[in-house]
Amino acid sequence: MNLRHTLSVLAVLVFVAAFARGNSEPASQVQDRHLNILYWQAVSILNPYLSGGTKDIEAASMVVEPLAHYDENGGMVPVLAAEIPTLENGGVAKDLRSVTWKLKPDITWSDGTPLTAHDVAFSGAYCRHEEAGCAALASFADVSAIEALDDHTVRITFKVAKPWPYGPFVGSLSPIIQRQQFQDCLGARAQECTDQNFGPIGTGPFKVDEFRANDVINYSANARFREPGKPWFRTATFKGGGDAASAARAVLETGEYDYAWNLQVEPEVLERMVAARRGELLMGFGSQVERLIVNQTNDDSSLGDQRSLYLDGTNPHPFLSDPAVRRALSLAIDRQVLVEVGYGAAGRTTCNVLPAPAAYASAANEACKTPDPVEANRLLDEAGWARGGDGVRTRDGVRLSILYQTSTNSVRQGTQALIKQMWEAIGVETELRNIDAAVFFGADPASPDTFQKFYADIEMYTNNFQGTDPEVYMAGWACDQNPGPHNQWLGTNIPRGCSDEYDALVEQFSVTPPGEDRFRIAKRMNDIIVQNQFVIPLIWRATVSAQSSSLKGVRMNPWDSELWNIADWHR
Amino acid sequence: MIRFITRRLMFAVPTLIAISFAIFALLDLAPNDPTGQLPLTIPPEVRAQIRDSLGLDQPFHVRYAKWMEQFFVNEPLNLLEEAFDIEIGASSERPRIRSWATRSPVVDIIAERMPQTLWVVGMSYVFGILIAVPIGVISAYRQYSWFDQIGTFISMVGFSVPTFFTGLLAIILFSVMLQWLPSIYDTTHEVTDLSSFWVQVKQMLMPVMVLALYNAAQLSRFMRSAMLDNLNLDYVRTARSKGLRERAVLLIHVLRNSMIPVVTMIALGVPTIFSGAIITEQIFRVNGLGQLLIVAIQGADIPLVQTLTFLFAVLIVLFNLIADVLYGILDPRIRYD
Numbered sequence: 001m002n003l004r005h006t007l008s009v010l011a012v013l014v015f016v017a018a019f020a021r022g023n024s025e026p027a028s029q030v031q032d033r034h035l036n037i038l039y040w041q042a043v044s045i046l047n048p049y050l051s052g053g054t055k056d057i058e059a060a061s062m063v064v065e066p067l068a069h070y071d072e073n074g075g076m077v078p079v080l081a082a083e084i085p086t087l088e089n090g091g092v093a094k095d096l097r098s099v100t101w102k103l104k105p106d107i108t109w110s111d112g113t114p115l116t117a118h119d120v121a122f123s124g125a126y127c128r129h130e131e132a133g134c135a136a137l138a139s140f141a142d143v144s145a146i147e148a149l150d151d152h153t154v155r156i157t158f159k160v161a162k163p164w165p166y167g168p169f170v171g172s173l174s175p176i177i178q179r180q181q182f183q184d185c186l187g188a189r190a191q192e193c194t195d196q197n198f199g200p201i202g203t204g205p206f207k208v209d210e211f212r213a214n215d216v217i218n219y220s221a222n223a224r225f226r227e228p229g230k231p232w233f234r235t236a237t238f239k240g241g242g243d244a245a246s247a248a249r250a251v252l253e254t255g256e257y258d259y260a261w262n263l264q265v266e267p268e269v270l271e272r273m274v275a276a277r278r279g280e281l282l283m284g285f286g287s288q289v290e291r292l293i294v295n296q297t298n299d300d301s302s303l304g305d306q307r308s309l310y311l312d313g314t315n316p317h318p319f320l321s322d323p324a325v326r327r328a329l330s331l332a333i334d335r336q337v338l339v340e341v342g343y344g345a346a347g348r349t350t351c352n353v354l355p356a357p358a359a360y361a362s363a364a365n366e367a368c369k370t371p372d373p374v375e376a377n378r379l380l381d382e383a384g385w386a387r388g389g390d391g392v393r394t395r396d397g398v399r400l401s402i403l404y405q406t407s408t409n410s411v412r413q414g415t416q417a418l419i420k421q422m423w424e425a426i427g428v429e430t431e432l433r434n435i436d437a438a439v440f441f442g443a444d445p446a447s448p449d450t451f452q453k454f455y456a457d458i459e460m461y462t463n464n465f466q467g468t469d470p471e472v473y474m475a476g477w478a479c480d481q482n483p484g485p486h487n488q489w490l491g492t493n494i495p496r497g498c499s500d501e502y503d504a505l506v507e508q509f510s511v512t513p514p515g516e517d518r519f520r521i522a523k524r525m526n527d528i529i530v531q532n533q534f535v536i537p538l539i540w541r542a543t544v545s546a547q548s549s550s551l552k553g554v555r556m557n558p559w560d561s562e563l564w565n566i567a568d569w570h571r
Numbered sequence: 572m573i574r575f576i577t578r579r580l581m582f583a584v585p586t587l588i589a590i591s592f593a594i595f596a597l598l599d600l601a602p603n604d605p606t607g608q609l610p611l612t613i614p615p616e617v618r619a620q621i622r623d624s625l626g627l628d629q630p631f632h633v634r635y636a637k638w639m640e641q642f643f644v645n646e647p648l649n650l651l652e653e654a655f656d657i658e659i660g661a662s663s664e665r666p667r668i669r670s671w672a673t674r675s676p677v678v679d680i681i682a683e684r685m686p687q688t689l690w691v692v693g694m695s696y697v698f699g700i701l702i703a704v705p706i707g708v709i710s711a712y713r714q715y716s717w718f719d720q721i722g723t724f725i726s727m728v729g730f731s732v733p734t735f736f737t738g739l740l741a742i743i744l745f746s747v748m749l750q751w752l753p754s755i756y757d758t759t760h761e762v763t764d765l766s767s768f769w770v771q772v773k774q775m776l777m778p779v780m781v782l783a784l785y786n787a788a789q790l791s792r793f794m795r796s797a798m799l800d801n802l803n804l805d806y807v808r809t810a811r812s813k814g815l816r817e818r819a820v821l822l823i824h825v826l827r828n829s830m831i832p833v834v835t836m837i838a839l840g841v842p843t844i845f846s847g848a849i850i851t852e853q854i855f856r857v858n859g860l861g862q863l864l865i866v867a868i869q870g871a872d873i874p875l876v877q878t879l880t881f882l883f884a885v886l887i888v889l890f891n892l893i894a895d896v897l898y899g900i901l902d903p904r905i906r907y908d
Contacts, residue, residue: 052613
């Protein structure tokens with residue numbers, strides 16, 4: 001036998017041996033207690049204060065924890081805190097200007113040192129440092145001081161009366177980080193603390209073993225986790241990258257992964273995957289509403305730098321300032337069709353910009369769920385908009401011709417095409433435009449294509465609010481929030497509509513403590529926005545994730561990190 | 572030869588500076604924003620603070636000068652420090668190029684990604700060459716035979732069907748229907764024994780083969796036509812009439828001469844290994860340099876995009892030079908001086 005033959009026989013033997021071993025490996029207990037999570041956006045950093053991206057916040061939520069979480073119904077559950085402070089138990093001061101949290105006793109960090117109120121105070125100071133560029137700064141709005149009263153008590157003081165004092169340290173956006181680890185990372189230094197940002201020490205059920213930026217994280221169970229016997233999984237892998245459809249496939253069809261996040265994929269694609277019966281879809285209906293924003297100011301390009309500016313009401317839109325037109329546009333839309341085509345089980349029709357929590361949801365607008373093009377046509381006829389030879393309505397030389405923009409996304413373009421047809425039926429002409437999401441949502445004051453500049457008649461996107469309290473969200477439609485050069489177009493009242501009653505309610509809302517009054521005011525504010533059709537709500541959107549059939553204990557949570565109760569997950 | 576190389580290297584410096592400026596200016600002019608992908612619930616004034624903390628409040632020329640300093644001075648110094656375990660000056664005060672998304676040094680991320688890309692994309696390149704050369708040789712030698720026709724058909728398929736199609740097809744066939752191979756590449760997998768080696772082979776199989784098909788398709792056409800050019804030349808007839816065995820004529824005389832343009836092609840293609848196969852990496856989640864680039868572009872992570880694209884530019888300039896030098900070594904008729 002010559003050398004070449006010997007070598008090739010050897011090669012075959014090696015191959016066979018490897019194959020045999022590879023296949024004979026039993027599915028051991030270790031594999032069984034390993035959790036595979038797939039997020040199609042890869043995690044960049046494990047410090048939620050420096051990111052703001054949902055993927056980063058959720059990956060970090062397995063390690064660092066807040067004082068309290070929101071549960072799947074929007075209620076609060078204490079995590080590191082012993083109880084939720086309220087007016088009744090004295091945790092919230094009578095003047096609503098401070099809140100005092102008590103920590104559970106004997107909680108330790110994964111490195112064995114005790115958690116104290118000083119860590120909480122430090123976490124606040126870390127985020128509130130003006131050079132830090134902290135993404136969770138909005139959670140600390142109006143905070144004047146965060147101080148540790150003793151090792152287990154921390155008091156947060158506000159500059160103004162805060163009827164809803166649960167901004168700081170509630171929910172995964174603002175967790176507690178370890179002072180010992182981060183004390184040299186304050187302010188501008190935060191950018192340079194790579195080891196800390198990639199491997200925060202936490203109190204949560206898992207600790208970071210290995211982090212590869214924009215790729216993968218390996219976790220192992222935190223042996224010092226406060227609840228004995230948890231987490232059930234000994235190790236976890238958090239893989240990132242790819243696209244939503246293939247992430248869904250990895251859970252629902254090939255079964256390689258146990259959990260996949262944020263699967264906005266065409267409903268028929270998901271249905272086909274679910275038919276493989278290896279896993280199921282999870283829906284969480286939070287506060288996300290896909291809506292049309294109706295420009296109340298004139299966006300005509302001949303206006304130059306006066307385009308889409310409110311200018312104290314002297315720059316009204318040529319036809320969208322007519323309530324009859326706005327009402328007709330809303331009446332003509334068959335929301336059920338939009339849901340069926342673009343969203344499936346992940347969407348419901350809605351007529352509110354504030355659809356949840358249930359206590360805040362207005363019941364006054366349900367009629368819009370039934371489309372009524374006949375009534376829409378009648379309204380337009382009555383208002384004097386007569387159809388021209390080409391079927392498009394005009395009045396005094398003004399044509400009902402709409403430029404309708406949104407971000408580039410196949411579901412959104414599908415919705416655009418459907419709405420264009422529905423409006424054609426009432427004699428409204430529509431020109432469609434889509435803009436890359438990074439530009440549209442980019443807020444670059446030099447770009448004419450941002451959603452804030454709004455150089456169009458109607459635009460569409462989804463918005464929601466953090467946590468369960470809509471105060472900041474609803475205040476965004478106050479008249480003084482109109483975008484314009486005075487605020488680098490960073491205002492939040494994108495429709496640029498104004499109502500004195502609304503502005504008064506914003507004031508009132510900011511001093512009303514939780515209870516019936518607060519709910520009633522929020523509903524009224526919602527009604528003003530949607531009954532004037534400044535905003536036309538379309539679809540109440542769920543966040544969609546998928547889990548394998550073997551995974552138990554997942555409670556899909558639209559109000560907080562989806563991984564909020566990962567300590568309870570098991571097989 | 573030495574003079575030629577030094578002259579070319581000196582020309583490369585202004586070229587690269589011009590390229591770096593062009594990349595920086597393009598990225599700066601692009602209407603993109605690092606906070607653009609953040610949830611809308613983050614208010615505008617917080618976004619403004621985030622942008623300031625990333626240094627975006629400074630004017631264009633200051634940012635460009637800073638990047639130049641970091642790339643050409645600080646990073647090389649840092650490399651030296653790490654290589655020899657020494658400290659040059661106040662190294663902790665020297666700013667490094669940091670990614671905006673991860674806040675970690677860009678060079679470290681690139682170094683972490685390099686192995687995956689070199690293994691998967693490099694391997695596919697090697698396989699592509701190993702498949703393409705014999706196919707090219709035989710197709711040319713037996714022109715218009717069945718083998719040639721089939722080879723032409725396969726390389727046409729490889730040419731015209733994009734990898735995002737063949738990749739998905741492979742996943743649906745081997746992962747979804749047959750369940751033989753994993754559809755997601757595990758970048759943390761370590762080869763320690765035979766069974767883990769087998770796992771590695773299984774997870775590399777699909778991406779490597781999909782890319783190899785694509786590479787082989789291009790190269791085999793090139794190989795075939797180079798062989799055809801040579802087969803009809805006088806020296807081949809001379810060799811045959813000397814009584815050389817057909818095998819020696821083909822594999823020693825014709826193949827060597829035909830390899831000259833093919834080797835140049837292969838050398839010019841090497842930079843594309845580093846830039847990764849963006850689409851294939853994304854489909855199989857190999858998460859190498861190509862995936863890194865695409866994530867960085869989507870997230871407007873300008874320091875990372877800038878550094879990566881500039882490194883690719885350096886590689887392209889370098890391998891162009893190597894191809895030219897190889898040409899001279901392979902073909903003694905070519906003289907540079």
